[in-house]
Amino acid sequence: MDLSVVIVNYQTFELTKNTINSIFEYDYPFELEVIVVDNASSDDSLSRLQDYFGDRVRFIASAENNGFAAGNNQALRVVEARYVLLLNSDTIVWENTLENIYNYMEDHKDVGTCGCRVLLENGELDKACKRSFPNVKNSFFRLFHIPTNSADDNYNLDNLPDDEIYEIDCLTGAFMFMRKEALDTAGLLDETFFMYGEDIDLCYRIKNSGWKIIYYGESKITHLKGASSKKQKSKLIYEFYRAMYIYYKKHHAEESSFIVNIVVYIGIAVLCILKLFLNLFKKKD
Structure with a gap:
């Protein structure tokens, strides 16, 4: 197997179905599998997904919901492909995105993980897809919404073009195309994080292990981020x-x-x- 796509489902049948269909819509010059980890959904989304996709998708049913990191790790522990893609269940993969990034990773053996341009439903950039690592300084300015023109405080890398390819610190967990060798070196997602932060932590460990992290802005996905409600739980x-x-x-x-x-x-x-x-x-x- 060349690529394993890992998707965590939690009571999102329609979103997860659409995400998987956006992958299966295209043909690929490499072997690909989709693994869905159901995080102990209390609705019928798992059974509906199993009925809809059958043996086209590999399913793992978690006995309890221990968070996004723990859900992904259940799949990562059994993946044997050369590459693994962590993909959110509320995304739509565009044509040629997986192929382009796969080819880039094949040509650049020093790259541990690669992301793409992530667009929100309204077409705007999801700024989490290309970031600097958080530190005391940039976190202070960001959390308190203090405007600054200092490059040292540019957490979201707004000064860099959205449609080009370059090295960065951190990607979003909504789309992380990783070399399995780099993941084995850095270790699995830290399950101390229930959700949020585990992607930054993993990027930090991958980069500290000597691998490059690349933003591939020439290819895209759509992320239906926060579409359900303005009021957060x-x-x-x-x-x-x-x-x-x-x-x-x-x-x-x-x-x-x-x-x-x-x-x-x-x-x-x-x-x-x-x-x-x-x-x-x-x-x-």
Whole structure:
């Protein structure tokens, strides 16, 4: 097998079906398989997907939902392909995207993982698809919405073109095309992260293992990100800020002073509480 596409499903039959169909719509000059991990859905989405795709898709049914990272890892532990693609269940793959990135990875053996241009439903760029690693400085400016023209604070790399190919720090977990050898070197997703942050952490470890991370802006997918509701579930808000805490503590706390660490931890907690409070007054779509 050349490429294993891993998709985590959680009660999203239509979205997951459309994502898989967007892959199967095209022919490929390499062997490809799709693995769907169902994260203990409480609806009938798993059985419906099994009935719809049959043996065209490989299914793994999780006994419990331990998060996005844990769901992906169930598939990553059994993958034997040379490449693996982590793909969100709410994406649409464009024509030639997988083939173009596959060929690029074949031609550039020092690349550990590659992403593409990720477009939101309205056609705008999902800025998470090309990022610098978060640090104390750029996180401060971003979290408090303070405008800055400093290149050191450009977390979303807005100064770089969206439609070109170049090396970056971090991709989005919605689309991560990885060399299996690089994944074996860096290790699986950190299951301490329930959702959010696990993609940044994995990119950090892949890059620290000596592999390049490439943004391939010439190819695209569509990400139906946040399409369901303007009002977020409290758990998602909590997990977003919890991921910040985990990532900072894991990669930056030891190199920072005690005072800086306390300020960062308090800042994350205050922002989380504030966001949870404001979310109470938002209306659902």
